[in-house]
Amino acid sequence: MSRILERITRMAEEMNEPIGGVPFPEQIVLEPGAVVSAAVYLEEGGYRRILLVADSHTFEEAGKLLSDRLSSRGLTANLTLVKPNPLGDVVADEASVIQVLLDIQRTQADIVVVAGAGTLHDIARYAAFTSGLPFVSVPAAPSVDGFTSRGAPLLIRGDKITVQASGPIAIFADTDILRKAPVRMVAAGFGDMLGKSTSLFDWKFGRLSAGEPYSPLVARITEEALQACIDNAAAIGRASEEGITKLTAALIESGLAMLIFGQSHPASGAEHHLSHYWEMDFIRTGKRQLLHGAKVGVACTVVAALYRRIADEGLIEWNGAGRDEVGSLLREIPDEAMLKELLAKVRGPSTLEELGIDSELAARGLKEAHRVRPNRGTLLRYYNERIG
Numbered sequence: 395m396s397r398i399l400e401r402i403t404r405m406a407e408e409m410n411e412p413i414g415g416v417p418f419p420e421q422i423v424l425e426p427g428a429v430v431s432a433a434v435y436l437e438e439g440g441y442r443r444i445l446l447v448a449d450s451h452t453f454e455e456a457g458k459l460l461s462d463r464l465s466s467r468g469l470t471a472n473l474t475l476v477k478p479n480p481l482g483d484v485v486a487d488e489a490s491v492i493q494v495l496l497d498i499q500r501t502q503a504d505i506v507v508v509a510g511a512g513t514l515h516d517i518a519r520y521a522a523f524t525s526g527l528p529f530v531s532v533p534a535a536p537s538v539d540g541f542t543s544r545g546a547p548l549l550i551r552g553d554k555i556t557v558q559a560s561g562p563i564a565i566f567a568d569t570d571i572l573r574k575a576p577v578r579m580v581a582a583g584f585g586d587m588l589g590k591s592t593s594l595f596d597w598k599f600g601r602l603s604a605g606e607p608y609s610p611l612v613a614r615i616t617e618e619a620l621q622a623c624i625d626n627a628a629a630i631g632r633a634s635e636e637g638i639t640k641l642t643a644a645l646i647e648s649g650l651a652m653l654i655f656g657q658s659h660p661a662s663g664a665e666h667h668l669s670h671y672w673e674m675d676f677i678r679t680g681k682r683q684l685l686h687g688a689k690v691g692v693a694c695t696v697v698a699a700l701y702r703r704i705a706d707e708g709l710i711e712w713n714g715a716g717r718d719e720v721g722s723l724l725r726e727i728p729d730e731a732m733l734k735e736l737l738a739k740v741r742g743p744s745t746l747e748e749l750g751i752d753s754e755l756a757a758r759g760l761k762e763a764h765r766v767r768p769n770r771g772t773l774l775r776y777y778n779e780r781i782g
Contacts, residue, residue, distance in 0.1 A: 396422035398646055402615060411611035416654050419542065421564040424642055432532055432566035433463035445503035446471040447494055447518040448510055449484045456534040456571045457509035472501040476517060483683045486516040487549040494521035503527060511579060512538035512686060520546040523560040531562040535575035536583040536642040537687055539661060541565055542649035552677050554670060565646065573638050578685060581742025584630055585691020587644050588736060589665040590620040591728050592697045596663030596772040598723055604771030606659065615651040616660040619644035627739040664774035668693040671763040675755055684749055691737050692749050699730040700760065701773055709781055
């Protein structure tokens with residue numbers, strides 16, 4: 395069992411929250427040279443028809459090294475380089491999924507291995523699920539917390555929907571590779587984690603206002619992962635061995651927390667809904683996509699500013715259960731300046747202007763983004779439906 399899983403298991407035992415039956419990966423290897431362990435795992439698992447999914451960039455960053463390590467063990471991987479769309483973006487849409495599915499059929503693959511970041515994982519995990527195949531994760535960048543996910547957000551005819559998919563049977567996160575990831579990808583991973591500053595509040599607010607399910611264990615895992623990133627922001631910005639290890643571990647732990655809970659509540663609140671709203675607007679207007687974590691990080695600053703204003707101006711008169719708790723939780727949300735400072739430490743965008751979000755889209759998003767997930771009891775939804 396990996397150190398990450400051991401720590402989570404101990405935590406579950408301490409808090410008396412059983413996690414038996416959760417479909418954890420068989421192996422999680424987070425260390426320098428982990429790609430060698432991936433080759434050994436595939437050889438010892440008896441896989442002989444391996445489909446390696448990457449794009450032209452991630453193949454050079456991670457896929458080629460894995461392919462070489464497989465060759466040294468007498469294994470050959472068939473390669474699928476997912477093609478970009480007309481704007482030059484690799485996106486998880488119908489065309490990308492069909493490309494991988496056709497290659498699975500053509501090569502009669504017995505396993506799918508993805509060398510890439512979040513989008514490639516979504517494409518590969520859904521193609522593997524549809525084909526009834528296992529898949530293995532080799533992250534090329536510490537950019538998202540969705541490596542362990544069993545759902546895939548896909549663009550279907552321009553609309554983003556999340557569908558059931560396969561979780562990885564193993565994750566091999568090679569810090570030698572991850573440290574070389576582009577700065578913007580590392581900053582995106584940090585932004586995805588920083589978003590927990592508001593998603594954790596929204597989850598607790600949803601529990602109090604709408605009776606949504608809640609898990610103290612999952613909350614603690616997510617909170618500690620977030621704090622590890624905040625405490626190591628400078629090291630993450632330098633892409634030091636310790637900083638990248640801390641960030642990647644936090645991303646994996648956040649993903650495992652969602653796996654335990656079975657839903658995305660702990661890691662996805664109004665900041666994610668705002669990010670998705672912006673994304674869908676960019677799709678409709680034909681603009682190139684922004685990195686998920688970059689959007690989430692900036693959206694977190696926007697949501698935090700609104701929530702702090704709601705608290706400071708007494709705009710919410712909460713008379714339901716946990717009135718004092720809601721007030722206390724609002725005061726714990728970091729202020730906008732602190733969040734922007736943290737994003738700057740990792741050399742990521744921290745303002746709407748840096749993302750290319752104009753004032754009209756920003757204002758419209760705050761009024762309408764809660765409709766992206768209308769069944770979630772966020773404070774943004776409460777504010778728009780009852781106060782704003």
